[in-house]
Amino acid sequence: xxxQRTLPAPSKLSPLKExxxxxxxxxxxxxxxxxxxxxxxxxxxxxxxxxxxxxWVKKGACSQEDMEAAAQLCAVAAPYYSYEAELxxxxxxxxxxxxxxxxxxxxxxxxxxxxxxxxxxxDWHVVDDRxxxxxxxxxxxxxxxxxxxVTPLLGPHLRVSSLAWLGRITVCPLTPLLNILWLEDDPQxxxxxxTLRALKDTLAQLRTFYSSIPVAPPQxxxxxxxxGLPYPLLEQYGNxxxxxxxxxxxxxxxxxxxxxxxxxxxARFYGVAAHVAWANLGLAPKLFRKEQLxxxxxxxxxxxxxxxxxxxxxxxxxxxxxxxxxxxAALQQLKTAHAxxxxxxxxxxxxxxxxxxxPARASSGSSGSGGWEVxxxxxxxxxxxxxxxxxxxxxxxxxxxxxxxxxLPLDRSHDIxxxxxxxx
Numbered sequence: 001x002x003x004q005r006t007l008p009a010p011s012k013l014s015p016l017k018e019x020x021x022x023x024x025x026x027x028x029x030x031x032x033x034x035x036x037x038x039x040x041x042x043x044x045x046x047x048x049x050x051x052x053x054x055x056w057v058k059k060g061a062c063s064q065e066d067m068e069a070a071a072q073l074c075a076v077a078a079p080y081y082s083y084e085a086e087l088x089x090x091x092x093x094x095x096x097x098x099x100x101x102x103x104x105x106x107x108x109x110x111x112x113x114x115x116x117x118x119x120x121x122x123d124w125h126v127v128d129d130r131x132x133x134x135x136x137x138x139x140x141x142x143x144x145x146x147x148x149x150v151t152p153l154l155g156p157h158l159r160v161s162s163l164a165w166l167g168r169i170t171v172c173p174l175t176p177l178l179n180i181l182w183l184e185d186d187p188q189x190x191x192x193x194x195t196l197r198a199l200k201d202t203l204a205q206l207r208t209f210y211s212s213i214p215v216a217p218p219q220x221x222x223x224x225x226x227x228g229l230p231y232p233l234l235e236q237y238g239n240x241x242x243x244x245x246x247x248x249x250x251x252x253x254x255x256x257x258x259x260x261x262x263x264x265x266x267a268r269f270y271g272v273a274a275h276v277a278w279a280n281l282g283l284a285p286k287l288f289r290k291e292q293l294x295x296x297x298x299x300x301x302x303x304x305x306x307x308x309x310x311x312x313x314x315x316x317x318x319x320x321x322x323x324x325x326x327x328x329a330a331l332q333q334l335k336t337a338h339a340x341x342x343x344x345x346x347x348x349x350x351x352x353x354x355x356x357x358x359p360a361r362a363s364s365g366s367s368g369s370g371g372w373e374v375x376x377x378x379x380x381x382x383x384x385x386x387x388x389x390x391x392x393x394x395x396x397x398x399x400x401x402x403x404x405x406x407x408l409p410l411d412r413s414h415d416i417x418x419x420x421x422x423x424x
Contacts, residue, residue: 030163033172040248043162043172044295045230045266049205050162051295053174056198058296062190063197069098070193074182077156087156091180099200156180158192160199166228230266232291232299237264245313245353247378252304262288265300269391271382272300274345278337284376305375310358318352318422326357329372331419337376338385338412346410348381348390350418351398383410399423 021027034040044051076090095101157177164170175195179188229251233240237253249266263285270290278284285303292298305311314330317323334355338344347354360371381390386409393406401417 027168029169031166031168031170033170041166041228041230042295042297043164043174044293044297045232046162046164046166046172047206047209047231048294049202049209050174051293051297052205053160053198053202054295056201057175057191057195060190060194061197062193065098066193066197066200067190069094069196070180070189071182072098073158073180073192073196074189077180078182098196099203101203158195160195230299232266232293233264237262240264245307245316247353250378255301261304261306263302263304265302265378266293266297267300267380268296268298269380270298270300271345271348271379271388274347274382274384275379277341277345278376278379281337281340283333283337283374284379305356305377311356311375312358314352314355314357314419315423317357326372327352327419330355330357330374331416333374334376334415334419338415343387344385344412345382346385346388346412347376347379347415348383348410349378350376350415351421352419352423354378355419381410385410385412 021029033043044054072094073091076094077087081087156179158180159177160174162172162174164172178192178195180192183189229240230249233251233253236256238256240251240253243250243252243263251264253262253264254260255262272287272290275284275287279286285305288301288303290298290300314323314327317326334347334350338346354377356375356377357372360373381392383389388410389408390404390406390410394400394404399418399421401411401414403411404414404418
C-alpha cells in the first residue's frame with residue numbers, strides 16, 4: 001500500500017513496468033485472481049458488497065434511469081476514436097454522474113493516510129485524478145483491508161472487477177466484457193443497464209461501509225486479511241485458518257460463544273439434506289448451522305473431527321496394516337447409509353480423502369474394540385439418487401465411475417466405485 005500511494009493516476013501508469021518488478025523489490029503491484037493461488041477466495045467472500053453486486057446482476061432488474069444511462073453510454077461509444085483516451089474522456093463523466101460520484105467526497109489526491117502514531121480514517125478514492133478524471137476506480141484502504149470495485153473501459157466494452165487486499169492487491173472480474181453499443185432490443189443492452197444499477201448500489205454500500213469505520217491507529221490491521229480469509233470468518237470467528245486436510249474453502253476456527261473449535265466450509269452447492277440424514281445415523285459430522293451469503297455462496301458450520309482424537313482419512317491409512325479393515329468398515333457403513341432412506345441419498349464424491357475413520361472405542365472410552373468408527377465428509381455433490389445431478393464439472397484426474405459426469409444423475413454405485421479406488 002505504501003507503494004500504491006506513491007504512484008500517479010492509473011491512467012498514467014505503465015502496467016508492464018509495474019507488473020515486471022522483481023520479488024526482491026516488492027513484486028508485481030497487482031495479482032490477477034487465480035483459483036489455485038493462496039489468495040483465491042472468491043470475490044463474494046472478500047466483502048458482502050461484492051456478493052450483493054453479483055446477486056443484483058443475476059436478478060436482472062433495472063429501471064428507466066438505468067436504461068437511459070446505458071443508452072447514453074452506447075451513444076458516446078458508437079463513433080470511432082483515434083485514441084482510447086478520447087473515449088474515456090466522454091464515458092467516465094457519464095458514469096460519474098449516473099453513479100453519483102462526487103469529486104469532493106470521492107477523490108483524494110494525494111492519499112491522505114499517514115504513517116506513525118496518528119489515528120486516521122480510511123482512504124476512499126473513486127476517480128483516478130480529481131482535476132482530470134480519466135478512469136473510474138474505487139480504491140479504499142481501511143484497517144481491515146482493501147475492498148473496492150474497478151470499472152475499466154476496453155474499447156467499446158466495459159467490465160466490473162473487484163479489488164481486494166489479500167496480502168497483495170488482487171483483481172477478480174465480476175462480469176464478462178459488456179458491449180456498450182446500442183443493439184435495439186438486444187439482451188446485451190439490458191445486461192449493461194442491470195450491471196450499471198448493480199454497480200451504483202454497490203458503490204453506495206461501500207461508501208457507507210468505509211465512512212462508518214471508526215478512527216483508529218493505522219498499524220491495527222486484522223491479520224486475517226493478510227491470510228486472505230473470507231469476511232464471515234473475520235466477523236464471526238476467532239483463530240481461523242485453512243484446515244490442513246480440508247481442501248479449498250474449508251477452515252478451522254473457534255466459535256466465540258463457547259470457544260469450541262469447529263469446521264467452517266464455504267460452498268455454492270451442498271447436499272444439506274443428505275448431510276443431516278447421515279449425521280443422524282452417526283455417519284457424518286454434526287452440522288450446526290447454515291448461512292446464506294450474498295453472491296450465491298453458503299457458509300456451513302460443523303463438527304471438527306480432529307486428528308488429535310484419532311480421526312484420519314482412508315487416504316492417510318493407505319499402505320498401513322489397518323488399511324484393508326478400515327476400508328471394509330467404510331464400505332459397509334456406506335451401504336448402510338444408502339439403504340437408510342427411500343429414495344436413497346448419494347454422496348457423489350466418495351474419494352478416500354472424504355472418509356475418515358478411527359478405532360472404535362469401548363464403553364469405557366478407550367480404543368481397542370476391534371472395529372472402526374466411520375464418518376463421511378464434504379457433501380457438495382450429494383443429493384437424491386436418480387433425481388439430483390452432479391452440479392459442477394468433475395476433476396478429470398479422479399477415477400470417477402462410468403456415468404458420473406457433470407449434469408448426469410447421481411447413483412449409489414458411483415460412491416461404491418470411487419471409495420474402492422486408490423488415491424485421494
